[in-house]
Amino acid sequence: MPDAGGTTTAEAGAARDASVEGRGAWVAAGAALALLGKEAPPYVSVPTLRVKKENLLSALKQVTKEDPPNSLIKLCADKCF
Numbered sequence: 001m002p003d004a005g006g007t008t009t010a011e012a013g014a015a016r017d018a019s020v021e022g023r024g025a026w027v028a029a030g031a032a033l034a035l036l037g038k039e040a041p042p043y044v045s046v047p048t049l050r051v052k053k054e055n056l057l058s059a060l061k062q063v064t065k066e067d068p069p070n071s072l073i074k075l076c077a078d079k080c081f
Helices: 009-035 053-064 070-076
Strands: none
16 A cells, blocks of 8 residues: 555565665675775765755765765755755
């Protein structure tokens, strides 16, 4: 039975499972790079963040280690710190 957004429980479960599998693939890729003596890109190992509009820009900077693009800063109109 679909929820209010039209998503069924099975669809939501499949999306969650795909997300977990995707994270596992990144972990495996990072481990493989480490075994080869290479560094994984910084976005492979990121902290778990609860991102809301209010902290979007700071969360993006924390993950990418770069300043957010000016186009995103402009879209936020000083409401995404």
